[in-house]
Amino acid sequence: MLLVALVVALTVAVSLGAVDIPVGEVWTVVGRRLVGDTPEPGTRDLIVWQLRAPRALLAAVVGAGLGLVGTAVQALVRNPLADPYLLGISSGASLGAVAMIVLGAGVGSAVGFGVSTAAFAGALASFALVWTLARRGGGFAPMRLVLAGVGIGQFMSGFTSFLVLQVGDDQQTRGVLFWLMGSLSGATWSQLPIPVAAVALGLVVLQARARGLNALLMGDETAAGLGVDVTRLRRELFAVTSLLTGVLVAVSGAIGFVGLLVPHACRLLVGGDHRRLLPLSALAGAVLLVAVDTIARTALATQEVPIGVVTALIGAPVLLYLLDRRLEHR
Template sequence: MIVSVTLPARKSPRTDSRPRVVPAAPLAAVLAAALLLALTAAVAWGSTSIPPGEVWGVVWRRLSGEPPRPGTDDLIVWQLRVPRAVLAALVGAGLGLVGTAVQALVRNPLADPYLLGISNGASLGAVGAIVLGLGAGGALGLGLSGAAFVGALATFALVWTVARRGGGFAPLRLVLAGVAIGQFLSGFTSYLVLQAGDEQQTHSVLFWLMGSLGGANWPLLAVPAVAVPAAALLLQARARGLNALLMGDETAAGLGVDVVRLRRELFTVTSLLTGVLVAVSGAIAFVALMVPHVCRLVVGGDHRRLLPISALFGALLMVVVDIVCRTAMDTQELPVGVVTSLIGAPALLYLLDRRLGSAS
């Protein structure tokens, strides 16, 4: 009698192609510690180097209400470098949040606010304020920040109206409407740049369009210091809905999600936050695209983990980028957008190549 024995199939050492997910809590702790070190370095390094101990001494005296000590270190630390470092962190965190929300909104991991035309509208508003001489106050006291904010809101309303024509709503229609309107606004912005009254004004506009944190001061921090944490809390509360959107509208509706209402909320929040960020820092490219994509590769697609990690990583990235912008050249400061593009494009291409290579 012949007895046949079927041996169990041997498992390959690593046949699961799913990416490894790093636990979010330890990663958040590491990112928070790295952000604190980066903020310290951002305040300590510059044309005049200040020891980290003195940096924290100045900050402690200011926060505790003690009178400032005489000398230039206190002025440099508290009035110049601390506001700029905090603004960089807020802008980076905001861009990370915006990019994550937009990518869920259109179900595209390579989307960003530029894809929906929101950044273009904010840029048009701000450039219009500069060219027309409204930067110092302007009509109704809006000034540069208000003009960028109004531009983002107007673009949001226009894109939303076009995307909702016919009563339906589809991510593809939203993207196409945003791209078309954004390109139109970009062309009009270029026209306004050509109408600038003098060479210095043109240089100021172009430098602002490439992103800059050089105008940071304590009053400027008021709006983003409220807007970024508020948006983070709202988006975190909608994390389960964001997860459901990625599975499709029908599946999300079956899970009890009001898809139309959720998309309206997401579009409103991303538009408002984009307007605030563009108003205080100019148009900074690539961060909102790269940060969520990189974080998704590390912690997975669950927005309960992805949103806070994207905010922390975006803040860390922007603080480091601003240090490079200030210290890379002795004679002038580099625009922030130039450095983010030089860093981000090769990094994202490398990650995409690894991701596509592992999937094939």
């Protein structure tokens, strides 16, 4: 059902916009391109294939990656309210990417390998710092981890804002700020290979460790008793989640709440077994972000709304509801 929903969401995303294109014509253009026929002359082929199709596919890839990262992070810290945004990972990735942009490249190179590497380094450093603070004293408190993530994330965001102010070009400053709130407006076919490879690799690695993720939910001692090398598994999860977050932030900016909402919704469908939860979260994240990006493009006639604004408007009330439910059960 989610695969069908994803195809429908992609079709609608390519069809809707400033110039609406009938669904049948969308598939005609895509079909001609896929079989190698000469594209029909006119602007509709350009709109469908060069502008909207790569953006819709990039939204699906980023959404799938955010769903995977959210699921892995929640198992890693044993907290269903954790996600890369709340734990400061996205803020660290944003700081690394913006630092690379400001120090050398322009906003247009935000999808380049150099910015992706900087974003990965920022995500890894941020997550490591949050984890160190949360583990002080030898214990492990999931809520302390979330609070440390919020604090580090705010610090990283403040430093990122300072770097943005150092940009001399006003147009570039506005571009960076819009990108930081989440945007896929500059999506092209050349941007797809790196995030596609990263998400595919992340899914394979995490799926291979699904049993270990299940064991982590029962605590470190129980997991170790089941034969899981907890220290090694956590290191691998650190690397995978930081790599994925860094690559995703480099191509889309920091998009919050997707990694929080998607795993919760999927657990209601299939339970907490990560062998089923991981692929389902990837598909659900893809569908959600394609839909959100379509809303962001078409909600206002005069301008595009950053994706992060839409996800925040949806995710913040859901987060408050989840917090309220957790407090009620205590």
